[in-house]
Amino acid sequence: MTDSAMELPLLTEVAEHFASDELPILFEIIPALDEPSEEKKNAPPRMLNAEEMQRLLQQLEIHLESVFTSKLNQQLEELQRLAVDMAVSEFKAELPGLLRTALKSSVENSK
Secondary structure (H helix, E strand, O other), X not given: OOHHHHHOOOHHHHXXXXXXXXXXXXXXXXXXXXXXXXXXXXXXXXXXXXXXXXHHHHHHHHHHHHHHHHHHHHHHHHHHHHHHHHHHXXXXXXXXXXXXXXXXXXXXXXX
């Protein structure tokens, strides 16, 4: 979880501040995420331990792998379509010659 996600209030904390007949608006519940709280401004940066660092690196690796796989799959599909289109075009171009050759050989074999 990110630090900003950890700072969000729980639903039970929010609900106790409002009467049951009036529902809060989102901006009334969650402070602006752009502006860090005073505690956050004065707090020293949090250091990650080796376990957290390893976990974050694994998550990053998994995310990058899925992005690359998705992009490569898209490109592979496009290249496969292009290859099929080219093969069909080549076959269409050679088809008249193939038919003539087949007709000639069938005529010669029937003699």
